Amino acid sequence: MTEEQQAELETRAARLFSGRVDFLLSAPQLKFLPEPTVPEIAFCGRSNVGKSSLLNAITGRKAIARASVTPGRTQELNFFEVGEPTLFRLVDMPGYGFAKAPLKVVERWKSLVKTYLRGRPVLERTLVLVDSRHGLKDVDREMMKMLDEAAVTYRVVLTKADKLKASDLAKTVERVEAEAKKHVAAYPQVHVTSAEKGMGIAELRAAVLADTGV
Numbered sequence: 001m002t003e004e005q006q007a008e009l010e011t012r013a014a015r016l017f018s019g020r021v022d023f024l025l026s027a028p029q030l031k032f033l034p035e036p037t038v039p040e041i042a043f044c045g046r047s048n049v050g051k052s053s054l055l056n057a058i059t060g061r062k063a064i065a066r067a068s069v070t071p072g073r074t075q076e077l078n079f080f081e082v083g084e085p086t087l088f089r090l091v092d093m094p095g096y097g098f099a100k101a102p103l104k105v106v107e108r109w110k111s112l113v114k115t116y117l118r119g120r121p122v123l124e125r126t127l128v129l130v131d132s133r134h135g136l137k138d139v140d141r142e143m144m145k146m147l148d149e150a151a152v153t154y155r156v157v158l159t160k161a162d163k164l165k166a167s168d169l170a171k172t173v174e175r176v177e178a179e180a181k182k183h184v185a186a187y188p189q190v191h192v193t194s195a196e197k198g199m200g201i202a203e204l205r206a207a208v209l210a211d212t213g214v
């Protein structure tokens, strides 16, 4: 893509997200999923990695998705609609790898997330969020492997980049990209973002729009 095309895409994405973005529903179980009528982009990652915050940043809303300092805040699949009429949906997922929750609850989230990711016909892309300070953990690798096997294309997105020195951030990017290249369904380039400082948000917003194909 040329610089001009990229700028045009970012402008279109900014315009679209400044229009209608509405919470649709919260699905605690698979039977509550909305009808698969438009493309969906899912935000997944470990608990507290910043999924809800990134969704807020991309849509330019302060708190359309509920973020929290307490890990395990998001426990259902939360659907948000974009566009009037609705062009696509963003899906805020429960975090995986949240050790403090009771095992039964963790298993329930895991099966909800995995079943959704594996079998949703309108799922266009998944964003796998990774905390810049921690890099990839085994639970992320497990999730990435599952997505590879399910042939669900995903972008690896580093979050909370504001928390790191530039030199440490560069090392993390290099390490995570080297690993992403080994996963067949992952984009080889990772996105570096900070929901807090707005870093990388315009680019990711444009990428999300392009991924929906609308």
Ligand SMILES: Nc1nc2c(ncn2[C@@H]2O[C@H](COP(=O)(O)OP(=O)(O)OP(=O)(O)O)[C@@H](O)[C@H]2O)c(=O)[nH]1
Pocket: 045, 046, 047, 048, 049, 050, 051, 052, 053, 054, 066, 067, 068, 069, 070, 071, 072, 073, 074, 075, 093, 094, 095, 096, 159, 160, 161, 162, 163, 193, 194, 195, 196, 197
């Ligand atoms: N410094 C900084 N903090 C962030 C950023 N994004 C999120 N946070 C903080 O990280 C914490 C968790 O954010 P959430 O968006 O709730 O994370 P989540 O992944 O949705 O968490 P669960 O729903 O519990 O899985 C909150 O205290 C946020 O304020 C960021 O870019 N920079």
Ligand SMILES: [Mg+2]
Pocket: 051, 052, 053, 066, 067, 068, 073, 074, 092, 093
């Ligand atoms: Mg959340």
